Amino acid sequence: MGSLSSLNSICIDRGRFPKCLDEIKNSKVKKLCLRASVATSAPKSLQFEEFKAQKFEKFRIGVLGASGYTGSEIIRLLANHPNFQITLMTADRKAGQSIGSVFPHLVKQDLPDMIAVKDADFSNVDAVFCCLPHGTTQEIIKGLPSSLKIVDLSADFRLRDVGEYEEWYGQPHSAQELQKEAVYGLTEISRTEIQSARLVANPGCYPTSIQLPLIPLMKANLIEVKNIIVDSKSGVSGGRGAKEANLYTEIAEGIHSYGVTRHRHVPEIEQGLSEAAKSKVTVSFTPHLMPMSRGMQSTIYVEMAPGASTEDLYQHLRNFYEKEEFVVLLKKNEIPHTRHVRGSNYCLMNVFPDRIPGRAIIISVIDNLVKGASGQALQNLNLMMGIPENTGLLSIPLFP
Amino acid sequence: MGSLSSLNSICIDRGRFPKCLDEIKNSKVKKLCLRASVATSAPKSLQFEEFKAQKFEKFRIGVLGASGYTGSEIIRLLANHPNFQITLMTADRKAGQSIGSVFPHLVKQDLPDMIAVKDADFSNVDAVFCCLPHGTTQEIIKGLPSSLKIVDLSADFRLRDVGEYEEWYGQPHSAQELQKEAVYGLTEISRTEIQSARLVANPGCYPTSIQLPLIPLMKANLIEVKNIIVDSKSGVSGGRGAKEANLYTEIAEGIHSYGVTRHRHVPEIEQGLSEAAKSKVTVSFTPHLMPMSRGMQSTIYVEMAPGASTEDLYQHLRNFYEKEEFVVLLKKNEIPHTRHVRGSNYCLMNVFPDRIPGRAIIISVIDNLVKGASGQALQNLNLMMGIPENTGLLSIPLFP
Amino acid sequence: MGSLSSLNSICIDRGRFPKCLDEIKNSKVKKLCLRASVATSAPKSLQFEEFKAQKFEKFRIGVLGASGYTGSEIIRLLANHPNFQITLMTADRKAGQSIGSVFPHLVKQDLPDMIAVKDADFSNVDAVFCCLPHGTTQEIIKGLPSSLKIVDLSADFRLRDVGEYEEWYGQPHSAQELQKEAVYGLTEISRTEIQSARLVANPGCYPTSIQLPLIPLMKANLIEVKNIIVDSKSGVSGGRGAKEANLYTEIAEGIHSYGVTRHRHVPEIEQGLSEAAKSKVTVSFTPHLMPMSRGMQSTIYVEMAPGASTEDLYQHLRNFYEKEEFVVLLKKNEIPHTRHVRGSNYCLMNVFPDRIPGRAIIISVIDNLVKGASGQALQNLNLMMGIPENTGLLSIPLFP
Amino acid sequence: MGSLSSLNSICIDRGRFPKCLDEIKNSKVKKLCLRASVATSAPKSLQFEEFKAQKFEKFRIGVLGASGYTGSEIIRLLANHPNFQITLMTADRKAGQSIGSVFPHLVKQDLPDMIAVKDADFSNVDAVFCCLPHGTTQEIIKGLPSSLKIVDLSADFRLRDVGEYEEWYGQPHSAQELQKEAVYGLTEISRTEIQSARLVANPGCYPTSIQLPLIPLMKANLIEVKNIIVDSKSGVSGGRGAKEANLYTEIAEGIHSYGVTRHRHVPEIEQGLSEAAKSKVTVSFTPHLMPMSRGMQSTIYVEMAPGASTEDLYQHLRNFYEKEEFVVLLKKNEIPHTRHVRGSNYCLMNVFPDRIPGRAIIISVIDNLVKGASGQALQNLNLMMGIPENTGLLSIPLFP
Numbered sequence A, B, C, D: 001m002g003s004l005s006s007l008n009s010i011c012i013d014r015g016r017f018p019k020c021l022d023e024i025k026n027s028k029v030k031k032l033c034l035r036a037s038v039a040t041s042a043p044k045s046l047q048f049e050e051f052k053a054q055k056f057e058k059f060r061i062g063v064l065g066a067s068g069y070t071g072s073e074i075i076r077l078l079a080n081h082p083n084f085q086i087t088l089m090t091a092d093r094k095a096g097q098s099i100g101s102v103f104p105h106l107v108k109q110d111l112p113d114m115i116a117v118k119d120a121d122f123s124n125v126d127a128v129f130c131c132l133p134h135g136t137t138q139e140i141i142k143g144l145p146s147s148l149k150i151v152d153l154s155a156d157f158r159l160r161d162v163g164e165y166e167e168w169y170g171q172p173h174s175a176q177e178l179q180k181e182a183v184y185g186l187t188e189i190s191r192t193e194i195q196s197a198r199l200v201a202n203p204g205c206y207p208t209s210i211q212l213p214l215i216p217l218m219k220a221n222l223i224e225v226k227n228i229i230v231d232s233k234s235g236v237s238g239g240r241g242a243k244e245a246n247l248y249t250e251i252a253e254g255i256h257s258y259g260v261t262r263h264r265h266v267p268e269i270e271q272g273l274s275e276a277a278k279s280k281v282t283v284s285f286t287p288h289l290m291p292m293s294r295g296m297q298s299t300i301y302v303e304m305a306p307g308a309s310t311e312d313l314y315q316h317l318r319n320f321y322e323k324e325e326f327v328v329l330l331k332k333n334e335i336p337h338t339r340h341v342r343g344s345n346y347c348l349m350n351v352f353p354d355r356i357p358g359r360a361i362i363i364s365v366i367d368n369l370v371k372g373a374s375g376q377a378l379q380n381l382n383l384m385m386g387i388p389e390n391t392g393l394l395s396i397p398l399f400p
Helices: A003-009 A069-078 A136-143 A161-168 A176-181 A191-195 A205-219 A264-279 A310-321 A370-384 B069-078 B136-143 B162-169 B176-181 B191-195 B207-217 B266-277 B311-322 B370-384 C003-010 C067-077 C137-142 C162-169 C176-181 C187-195 C204-217 C266-279 C309-320 C369-382 D004-009 D069-078 D136-143 D162-169 D176-181 D186-197 D205-219 D266-278 D310-319 D369-383
Strands: A058-064 A086-091 A127-129 A147-153 A199-201 A230-236 A283-289 A296-303 A325-328 A348-353 A357-365 B059-064 B086-091 B127-130 B151-154 B200-201 B228-232 B283-288 B294-305 B326-328 B348-351 B361-364 C057-064 C082-091 C127-130 C147-152 C200-201 C230-232 C283-289 C296-303 C327-329 C347-353 C359-366 D061-066 D084-090 D128-129 D149-152 D199-201 D228-233 D283-289 D297-304 D327-329 D347-353 D359-366
Touching: A069 A086, A069 A370, A069 D199, A086 B348, A086 D283, A127 A370, A127 B326, A136 A147, A136 A176, A161 A264, A191 A370, A191 C176, A199 A370, A199 C369, A205 A264, A205 A283, A205 A348, A205 A357, A205 A370, A230 B294, A264 A283, A264 C187, A283 B294, A283 B348, A283 B361, A283 D162, A296 B228, A296 B283, A296 C204, A310 A325, A348 C359, A357 A370, A357 D359, B059 B069, B059 B136, B059 D199, B069 B086, B069 B370, B069 D004, B127 B370, B136 B176, B136 C176, B151 C266, B162 B266, B162 B348, B176 C057, B191 B370, B207 B228, B207 B283, B207 B370, B228 D310, B266 B283, B266 C176, B283 D004, B311 B326, B311 B348, B348 D128, B361 B370, C003 D359, C057 C067, C057 C176, C067 C082, C067 C369, C067 D084, C127 C137, C127 C369, C137 C176, C147 D069, C162 D069, C162 D266, C176 C266, C187 C204, C187 C369, C200 C369, C204 C230, C204 C266, C204 C283, C204 C296, C204 C347, C204 D136, C230 D228, C230 D297, C266 C283, C283 D297, C283 D359, C309 C327, C309 C347, C327 D162, C359 C369, D004 D327, D061 D069, D069 D369, D128 D136, D128 D369, D136 D149, D136 D176, D162 D266, D186 D205, D186 D228, D186 D369, D205 D228, D205 D283, D205 D297, D205 D310, D205 D347, D205 D369, D266 D283, D266 D297, D310 D327, D310 D347, D310 D359, D327 D359, D359 D369
Parallel strands: A058 A086, A058 A127, A127 A147, A147 A199, A230 A283, A325 A348, B059 B086, B059 B127, B127 B151, B151 B200, B228 B283, B326 B348, C057 C082, C057 C127, C127 C147, C147 C200, C230 C283, C327 C347, D061 D084, D061 D128, D128 D149, D149 D199, D228 D283, D327 D347
Antiparallel strands: A230 A296, A296 A357, A348 A357, B228 B294, B294 B361, B348 B361, C230 C296, C296 C359, C347 C359, D228 D297, D297 D359, D347 D359
């Protein structure tokens, strides 16, 4: 590099640069001029390169419910995001605290203190991740300015049928108008709708791991709608709430099923599969809790359509996901491990023949906090803001 | 037992009492007079009660392959067994070593050093547990004196069809005559045959967890022979061999399937179910390895027979196992956890309705090293030697 | 069994039988006639030997605070105890529940339901284990009948100096008279006093692991009272309370110190060491919490007395603990592992030379719930009731 | 951003851009023109931004010994490095295999297959990370072209005194000339020497965690050279070799010391401290192995210099590390947890008062594979190549 002027012709980092303006379709965000400038003055300490972008040059992001695991994961993923900057964090029970006191692994992050959601000023925010518990979410989102882009990580807007919401969650839906607007954010399946959405209902972790392999197969009529048996295994980072059942002593060195046939992700799974199949699908879904903080595997037992083979299923998934960055069909016979996606936004999957003729076994693994929650949420917001969807999501799985 | 005076020469404790002489059917063992005598001289240290039974008064037990986990588990279970005494231990690669140097948790056990199997003198042994790898076992058992009672924990005598053995294990069966004599030792199912057996093939861990719930249901025609889907999860104490795949770093904080459709326990499972169903059963069986040292869960998805309900399945299992000590059908809706059987010989199970009409979900849990291996082996040998089958097996699960 | 005299000629099981009547020194327990009778009628099911002792023939035991981990561990240890029978269990927040619903691993135990402590009738109880939180314990023990033997597992009676109690626990001692009577129950050190005690203050887990090696060395003037540095590592079964800090996700795959210099076990450790040294000892004590449910290691760095060598320390400990069943000095160079005492009442220890001349390293390991709590409590109550102190404590460590 | 031309004025990403040429001191690297160009043609898939830099524009990196954990960690860290590109990977036993087959979590990385080191062509490589076992490393490094920059992660060049190497490693040093040239790479302590080094001996994990806090204190004469007691706790990712001792079953749910007083990191620790103290330092060092894949804590017990207080120690460390990115002194009383640095290059530390007057407790935590190995190695190579030392090292710790 001859001189600094040669810098002028270069760009930048993989997946870290906004699309050109003319690709930014959404007029709401046009006003956000994305600029960054070279540090020109000699820094005090030369050893660390500083990023001198001024704050207004990035999209300003709010994180509602920042004291839970999905909240802290959003913060982790945004720490090196070139276009997003967190300017607002709420956590009612931790109001007034710094992020470092609540999540010491984030102690080096320069972020605003947490405040109560009722004290939040949304006028200086371009988009929010909503990481609040289901039930309370609807009211809060209803109260947000309509100019905000929202990715909601709760279950509150995932079910199109508000009656079904009421049935499974035991309370009426209090934002039924918003529900109509909400787009279900399974990124690889609904990319186009997500790009133009204002409110995205981010999928649950189990539904993500199950629908990513099944929806393409269902749409292609390669599997039957009946006798779909899903045995899922999850880590325990679903929440940071202090529950006896989640104590180390109650989780380590063992496994157990829970919510057998009654887990609240059932209607979400069936909604997605039914839509893909264009007929009502009822699944057998049994989740298991096991000693790992992150990770999720769904072992899915399906009946193939008459004439279809596991080779057909494999080839169809291969074609479907060939150009995707985050959904990876492994080579034949390779078995996905949850350890191999830890901390990353990948979904690894594969298809296996079953001993029972006419059946196949599909295995998919994700990190429940990344592709199963905050990573997919960021993937969605990237799309909604018109920037490359892999921005901030390129870190490699952490193994071992 | 005719009178109290006969008490004087016998021994006592809960579950630790030999049947009366006239109940000891097997003439081979009659010569072993079970006596125990009170310590009459003042012990040096009064604080610990000493058991002063002379050695010849107990059955003399050999453990072949004592340096693996199933071997050490046999030793643990026999440590306080009132009727069995280990007098021979072999471990070819550890020959000459004490048990405490190979398994420091057994450092306080007063046991003979390990020797090579070729150096073993079986003339002073009444029974052996054979904990050797499959393949080598057949030759060794063929060479044992015919007066010995044998419980073989390997897979070498489990498959009645030696052709199937050859197919799944990739080598010819080298003890086909013995195979005809071997009794498959699923205790609660084949108790009578085991009592009079000389050679018992101890079931595999997965097959135990699967057959205990399914065989009674199959025999009663309450479930279909088709579409049986078994998703099993196991701890990693299957072996102590130094394999990269079993390193802490490769197992902790994750899960993965292995041997999909090709695990060697498949023919054993199908043999048992087919016999119960009186027709050929093909199962879908997918084992998973997860971060726990001990424990195994099988989540079993079955199609019920026309007209049968989960209530029927529940009631049938309840009746079938009502008087059993080690197989426990939980109360309705209670979910078995592997943690709750750790270190014990229990199998906990339950039946749940499935969302898919006509199907049911059955969950069973065991400790793979106890009911799935050494515990059931001891249960079998107790039976074979004519003593109460729960002797030495009464310890409570270790939780947390 | 016609008369007690017939008892004299029979035996019984290792460590499972009360000493002869004439050895029962404590008159309070004489009235409890220890008898057991053979089942005379044919049992319905012959396969499991039943223990037909009538209830009044065993000591009747109460467990106060049965819903915590030390409570459930008492229940586990008593399950096969030949002389103790639980007849009362209290747990205020679980009153009315069965033990199986609170601790499913105990589902097969035939025990009374839990009741509130205020509803307990102590007239039918011979002894109690008190597993209540510190602070509340003093009042409750004050209210118990004076005929009861009590082993208190809380910290409420461990500190002889009630001023020190107040300083470290932040509240006045409300049973100062009882404090004078309480015997500190480090069994191997204070066996004689414990045998005749009515109220035993059971030692804390850290103090047990630290004092067992240090007190004999201190008494023999083999180590200096200064510069004793104790670095302890503990499992997380200290409590079942639902705390964020003890969640699986907050404990797995990591370690951290806690309570640096301020842990409440400090005064207890210093009390014991000071008494042994006959001069005030101040220790450096840093506990660490790590991902294991059970287990505790203390790595202790000491300065040896002038002229003393690690060989002297080793030989002294060897002589001191030679006849003990539960305290085991390993062979030279062998390193104690916590895994090798899991579930057992053992304390393994060893002495190592330090690189710094004049210093030595002492390592001791226990199971914090057994020798560090409920096991030692049972060892103490056995002594107090005049039965062999190892009764019910003979199970072998569970490994792996 | 008005137009693409405005792009010309921007830079880049935090810590991801090389310093200007005039800062690139090392002439050897000048020839590597660092350029990157904007993707101008419309990509097939618009959704993922592609980095179109041509290969020759990055430094070409070799990884020797890529099939171990430190090797795979180098690959992980370089995956998104803007200036380094792996062009050569060796692994003798895995020669011919792809990285995805050896490390499935790297399956998406586009990298050359592994080859045997004897087949490597170093003429197209600018720098190497050497992740080979000690002992073999010296010969291999001796054979490398002298133009190569080398960071050696083995112990082979860490000890300046080759006699000491021979004593602790049991073999003569076979590259004594190179040893004289090697710079010990504790980055924050020896930054200047590292910048101009050709061969850097990357520190061991324990020595890093111990020297980072102690060297500044030693240099400032705030702590005594005597009675330094170090109790370290490590995860088990020290190697991927298949050893019984590192099996899941042998590591989970327990802790043990190992290599008491004889661990090979001792001379390295004492070398660094002695140099800082300008007098011979002998430390007491006891490492412990515990159930975590990554992470390391050193709890260090020191005697303060006469007149010094923990406040003095705290303030000195604060000043010393104030401007560092990776070494973080926590706020007073905050306790470092290993979980809070997992996957990151951070070292968190703090100072605590001891109960023993005149002593202090220092706690430091690192990820043994990052700051303790591959992360510090990258930090060093960044410096050696004249680019910001935090490049590629900005990812946030992964918690939970």
